[in-house]
Amino acid sequence: MSFDSLGLNAELLRAVSEKGYSKPTPIQQQAIPLVLEGRDLMGGAQTGTGKTAGFTLPLLQRLMDSDKPRKGRRPIRALVLTPTRELAAQVHESVQMYGRYLPLKSAVVFGGVSINPQKQKLIRGVDILVATPGRLLDHVGQRSADLSNIDILVLDEADRMLDMGFIHDIRKVLALLPKQKQTLLFSATFSDDIKKLANGLMHSPALIEVAQRNTTAERVTQVIHPVDKSRKRELLSFLIGSQNWKQVLVFTRTKHGANRLSEQLGKDGITAAAIHGNKSQGARTRALAEFKSGKIRVLVATDIAARGLDIDQLPHVVNFELPNVAEDYVHRIGRTGRAGNEGEAMSLVCVDELKLLKDIERLIKREITSDIIDGFAPDPSIKAQPIKNGRSAQPQRKKKNKKPARPGKYARNRNAGNQKDGNRADSPWNNNGDRQRSRRDAA
Numbered sequence: 001m002s003f004d005s006l007g008l009n010a011e012l013l014r015a016v017s018e019k020g021y022s023k024p025t026p027i028q029q030q031a032i033p034l035v036l037e038g039r040d041l042m043g044g045a046q047t048g049t050g051k052t053a054g055f056t057l058p059l060l061q062r063l064m065d066s067d068k069p070r071k072g073r074r075p076i077r078a079l080v081l082t083p084t085r086e087l088a089a090q091v092h093e094s095v096q097m098y099g100r101y102l103p104l105k106s107a108v109v110f111g112g113v114s115i116n117p118q119k120q121k122l123i124r125g126v127d128i129l130v131a132t133p134g135r136l137l138d139h140v141g142q143r144s145a146d147l148s149n150i151d152i153l154v155l156d157e158a159d160r161m162l163d164m165g166f167i168h169d170i171r172k173v174l175a176l177l178p179k180q181k182q183t184l185l186f187s188a189t190f191s192d193d194i195k196k197l198a199n200g201l202m203h204s205p206a207l208i209e210v211a212q213r214n215t216t217a218e219r220v221t222q223v224i225h226p227v228d229k230s231r232k233r234e235l236l237s238f239l240i241g242s243q244n245w246k247q248v249l250v251f252t253r254t255k256h257g258a259n260r261l262s263e264q265l266g267k268d269g270i271t272a273a274a275i276h277g278n279k280s281q282g283a284r285t286r287a288l289a290e291f292k293s294g295k296i297r298v299l300v301a302t303d304i305a306a307r308g309l310d311i312d313q314l315p316h317v318v319n320f321e322l323p324n325v326a327e328d329y330v331h332r333i334g335r336t337g338r339a340g341n342e343g344e345a346m347s348l349v350c351v352d353e354l355k356l357l358k359d360i361e362r363l364i365k366r367e368i369t370s371d372i373i374d375g376f377a378p379d380p381s382i383k384a385q386p387i388k389n390g391r392s393a394q395p396q397r398k399k400k401n402k403k404p405a406r407p408g409k410y411a412r413n414r415n416a417g418n419q420k421d422g423n424r425a426d427s428p429w430n431n432n433g434d435r436q437r438s439r440r441d442a443a
C-alpha cells in the first residue's frame, strides 16, 4: 500500500515524500482513512509505530477541508494534548513538517519555559495547538487560549497522562471543549481508567490496534548483564569504552541517580548529560540537541523525561537500573530499533532487581539472554535488598540465611554462573549449587 491510496491531498503527499517515507506504517494505513471520514478513534499504539503521522496527516487535511474565510483572529480548531514537553515539541515538529505546504498555523505550549512568547503566538492566531495539560490551563486562565472552537481533539499517550496524574487537568480541559467534535485517543494500554475516560468522551469510536512493542521489537536485541550494584557504573564505562559506543541512552530510576551517573561518566572521560523533570526546559532541550548531534555520547534519562523521545537511529539503550514498572521496560527499549533500524538494549541487573526482571520477562513473554561480562561476575554472597522508593536499599550487606530472591535464574541461561563462588547452594545467581562458568569467563 502507498500513501497515495489513503485519500490525502497533494500538499501532504509532497511533505511525506520529502520526509522519505515510502509506505504507510500499519497504524497509518488504518488510522488515516478513518480520521478522514470523521470517525472518533481509539488507537492502541506506542511511540515508534508512526502514530504521530497517523493522526497529524488526516487532521491537517480535515482542517483544510473545513477551512472557511473568516474575519479576525483564527480560532484554535485542533488541540493535541500530550503528557510531556518533549513529546509536545516532537508532535509540533511533525505538525509543522507535514503541514509545510499548507496555509495552517500551529503552536506548542508547555510548562517550564516563559509563558509570554507562547501567549504572543496564540494571540496572533493558530489553527492547531499542541499542549501539555497544565500549561494549556494557564493559557485558558490568562485568556490567551480559547478552546470553544475545537473541532478535533487528540489525546496522545493517554495512559501516560493518567499515570502522571493529569486526569483532573484533562477533565478541566474537556469541560471547555464543544460537545460536538472528533476525538482521537492514542494509548499504549487500555486500562479501566482509559476506558472510563473514553466512554464519556467518544461516540462509537473505531478501535485500531497495532502490535505492541513487546511483540514487535524483534529488531531490538535484548540482553542482561548480571553485575553487583556497586560495580554498575564501572561496567557501563567499560562497555561504552571497549565497544566504542558513540550514542547511548541510559535509564536510571531516579533524577538524583541520573545526575550522579552523568557526573561519574564525565569523570571517566565519557561525555554525558542528564535529562529529567527537575532540569529546566532549556537544559533538557540543549542536552537532547547535543546528544542528537553527537557532541555528547551518553544521555542519562529517567522514564518520564525519555517518554516520546524520538532519536533517529539510536543504536544502544542501557537500563542502568530496571524500572519499577515492567511496562516502562518496553517503552525504554522502544527508543532503539525504530523505523526499521537495528538496536541493542542491555540491562545491568543486580541481585536486588531479580524480581523486577521476572516481572518484565512475564510481560514480554520471554526470558532475556543473560551474559556475564568477564571480570564483572556478581558476588554470590551478596543477598537481595528491597528496592525502596525507587531506589535499592543502601548499602548492600551480606546477610546470613536469607532466602535467595530467585534461585537458579541465571543458571538457566546459557552464560550463567559466577567466577567467585559458583558452588554456593544458597546463591541467588546460581542453580542448585552446580558450578557454572560464563562463556566469557571460560574463554
Ligand code: AMP
Binding pocket: 020, 021, 022, 023, 024, 025, 028, 046, 047, 048, 049, 050, 051, 052, 053, 310, 312, 338, 339
Ligand atoms: P512515532 O511513532 O509517530 O513517534 O514515529 C516513529 C518514527 O517513525 C519517527 O521517527 C517517524 O519519523 C518515523 N515514521 C513515521 N511514519 C513513517 C513511515 N511511513 N515510514 C518510515 N518512517 C516513519
